[in-house]
Amino acid sequence: MNLSLTQQQKLAPMLIFLGLALLILRCATRQPPPGGPEDKTPPRLLSSFPRPDSTNVRNLEYLEFEFDENLDRGSLRNQVWILPELPGLFEIKWKGNKKFRIVFEDSLESNQTYLATIGAGLKDLRGNTLNEPVVLPFSTGPTIDRGEISGQVLGEQAQNVFIYAYPVREDFPDSTIFHAKPRYYTQAGKSGEFRIKYLKPGVYRVYALDDQSGDRLYTLQTDRVGIPFSDVTLAAGGEQTFQHLNFTLIREDTTGPQFVRARALTELTVELSFNEALDPARHIAVEIEDSAAHTPLRVLAREVAGEERDKLILYTEAQQAVRYSAWSAPLRDEYGNSMPLDTLRFVFSGSAQPDTSTARLIEIYPPDKQKNLPYDLEIRFKFSHPVDSVSLKSSFKLLDSDSLPVAGRWRFPSLLAPEYAPDSSLKKGAAYSMEINLAGIKNVFEKPFGDTLFVYQFSTWEWSELGEIGGTVRVQNPGWEKAIIEATPVKGTEIYSVIVNTNQPYLIPFLPDGLYRLKAIIDLNQNGRYDGGQSFPFRHAEPFRVLPDTVKVRKRWTTEGVDISFEP
Known part of the structure; x- marks a missing residue:
């Protein structure tokens, strides 16, 4: 179709407007980048200033890190640590989206090894995080300290758990982790493994801490903590490496349960709610009476219930629609802490609602x-x-x-x-x-x-359908006499366990064929279960080791030579 010059002049502005509108719409629409699979590769460090292991670093005003791809700037927040910590603050200055500087306000100590760490929470624009923290060691003196402590945090949600190392002196108080920030720390990687490097010779107490507030301090009942089985000595001129400092996170509780409410569920059932899990083993006598007539209401049975085990269920004889008063001895939580009361007293309204369900x-x-x-x-x-x-x-x-x-x-x-x-x-x-x-x-x-x-x-x-695992738990400490060995199938949840003498052959019998993971615990108190220690008053946890490789069990066969060594 031929357009006249006048028509073309009228149409041109409209075409330009439509073109600009389409361009704006396309720019405003989020689209995946064309071609290729989704990028799941974590950011990779290209260079740093100063270079790792630099010595005699003087008058340093900033550190610099450059990565191979654009970074999510917001993810760097709370992911930069310099150890030992500086007395003043530092500032982050970006040079594009791949490079940033850490600018100091204070000068550095002389003759000191420093370790700058970029936490594993740093992300690229796709949300891919670092596989492990990036560390940059350097020294303001002629040498770099080479002390090293390594191990693993076992269990779920071990990634990014902090590892805190405190130099231990003669007056080192048990409460240090509550009020003093650690001189050295790092984060566990995706598999829970950690490594604190570039430590001065000395004695250290190391904790694992799931620090919920990020304040570098331990908060009871809020944070999970891992207690070490031993303090660590890094000898000057001697052994500078300590391995297999393994942790299991526990949640400590030092306060008793608090009563929340009482209510009748049916004419035969009363539910008492508390703010935490109760000790199911303790037998508690409960007395109930009509508040007005003082007629007793007999309690037939009681038990701890609920998904969180924070309910005490009372099974009673038939109630009336009246007000009841009740009392009992104080209850304990699952950690053995008792309620801060001589007597628990409560009231509830009785129910006339019959229980019509069938017992089956x-x-x-x-x-x-x-x-x-x-x-x-x-x-x-x-x-x-x-x-x-x-x-x-x-x-x-x-x-x-x-x-x-x-x-x-x-x-x-x-x-x-x-x-x-x-x-x-x-x-x-x-x-x-x-x-x-x-x-x-x-x-x-x-x-x-x-x-x-x-x-x-x-x-x-049938015995012919089962296999066995045999070996020795090897220790050097003569006080480590007993060990608990747990074999867990890779496919399955049942745990097969035996208690054995250390430095003597052990046998785990009656195992269905398959792959197993093995864990050994030194049962120091010989109570048949793992003791995770205590933060205050301080008590070391029991040592444990996990074999890094799985063990294959075959029918009618003993898989021998599966030794678990606690030797250095």
Whole structure:
């Protein structure tokens, strides 16, 4: 189509306007970069000033770091540390988006090794973080200190946990971690491994700290802390490296539980809520009476419940729609801390709401016809209502293949979920049966669970289908006599454990074939479980080691020579 000159002159401004609008719209629209897979590569350091391991650095006014790609400037916040810390502040100045300077306000100490660290939280524009912190050591003197402490923080969410090292002197107080910032620190990497380098010779106490506030101080009940199994000595002119300082994070609690409220859930159930998990093992007597008539309300049973174990459930005889007063001895939390009261007193309004649900057996483990069960099997039940323990014990039988009863012991972690464990290991490749007579089982309210006789059958592993792991836990300290060895399958959650003598052959039997991770704990107090230590008064944790490689278990085979060494 031919346009006249006049038409072209009228159309030109419109075309220019439309072109500008499309350009603006395209620029304002976020689009992925064209071509290629998504960039998941973390930033990489190209250069630094001064260069790593520089000595006789004098009159230094700034540090400089340059990376291979554009960085998220905001992610550098709280990710720069200079150790030992400077008395004054420093300023970050960017030179584009790949390079930045750390400008000092104060001069540096003479004859001192410094370590500048860029934390693993630094990101590129894609959100990719550093694989591990970037460190820049340099010295204002003629030499660089070479002391080094390394280890690993075990468990979930170990990445970016801080490792704090304090020089220990004769007057070093246990409370140091609460009020004094560490002279040296670093962060754990993605696998929890850490390395503090360039330390002066001396004695150090090292902690792992999940520092929630970032104030370089330990806050009880807020931060998780890892306690060392030993202080570390880096000898002048001698051994300058200490390895395998491993940590497990714990949350310490020094205050007792606080009562929140009491309420009746039904005419037969009262729920007491607290601000933290309770000790389920402690038996507490609770007395309840009508506030006006002073008529007692009988408590039939009680138990700790709730996902957080922060509820105490009281099962009572039928309540009335009246006000009740109650009292009990003070409760303890799961750490053994008692409530700061001589007597817990509370009130609640009774409920006339009847409990119309049917009492029933919900689940049994193992299920019927289950095969390849372990020899140390625990039988577990799940009931809809709190079970009367006496009637359950008299209405359950575990029988072997000759119909002979298998003796065992009952555990009641909850009246809704009792457990039965045989006194001795079950036989290899053997058939067993369970008889549960519901007609004889009642709940604590004297209501039956039904009239069915359940007969479940199961069998254990054939010995020929299992393997073993053997080796030695090697130690030099003569006081380290006992060790707990835990074998955890790579695919699975069950933990197979044995308690053994150190420096003597051990054997972990009855393992299904597969890959396993091994961990050894020196059981110093010989209580059969790991002790994570204590911050104040200070008590060292128990030492432990984790084999870096998995162990292969094969059927009908002993995988030998799996030694776990605590030797330097």
